[in-house]
Amino acid sequence: xxxxxxxxxxxMVLFVLYTLVLLYLMFVKDRGGILSGVSLGEYVKEMxxxxxxxxxxxYVSALWNGTMNRIIILKNLVxxxxxxMPFAYFLYFxxxxxxxxxxxLTIIILLVxxxxxxxxxxxxxxxxxxxxxxxxxxxxxxxxxxxxxxEKDVSVSGIGEG
Numbered sequence: 001x002x003x004x005x006x007x008x009x010x011x012m013v014l015f016v017l018y019t020l021v022l023l024y025l026m027f028v029k030d031r032g033g034i035l036s037g038v039s040l041g042e043y044v045k046e047m048x049x050x051x052x053x054x055x056x057x058x059y060v061s062a063l064w065n066g067t068m069n070r071i072i073i074l075k076n077l078v079x080x081x082x083x084x085m086p087f088a089y090f091l092y093f094x095x096x097x098x099x100x101x102x103x104x105l106t107i108i109i110l111l112v113x114x115x116x117x118x119x120x121x122x123x124x125x126x127x128x129x130x131x132x133x134x135x136x137x138x139x140x141x142x143x144x145x146x147x148x149x150x151e152k153d154v155s156v157s158g159i160g161e162g
Contacts, residue, residue: 015090027122047124055128080132088137092144
């Protein structure tokens with residue numbers, strides 16, 4: 001029992017650190033002066049993509065025909081896919097949430113973060129970022145759920161045993 005409390009405390013510290021890094025990446029890093037001289041309405045218009053797979057398609061096409069630096073493409077596609085994988089792990093670790101509920105909660109959190117980026121002018125709203133973030137989170141959560149064998153055993157007791 002003492003070991004479980006220790007593991008839980010360590011994971012909580014890691015969760016806090018992950019959250020701080022995530023917020024830094026989303027709201028602080030490389031965010032200076034993006035369209036600072038325009039109205040919020042113009043900013044939203046210029047910094048939004050509501051067309052699913054438009055950005056992903058552009059990156060895949062550019063990768064295929066060599067018109068964009070591969071590092072930029074991989075950083076954006078893989079980065080967005082991986083960004084919320086730790087979130088899914090922490091959610092899995094701390095809750096007994098069913099997969100469907102996890103998906104709904106993750107959708108809400110991602111939408112709030114994307115909207116905050118847009119309205120605080122610290123980034124853009126891109127539905128493709130949302131799709132990739134959600135896909136990464138679902139893959140990890142599903143993998144961990146499958147490892148324990150049941151949605152009902154999505155808790156601390158299901159991790160690190162056997």
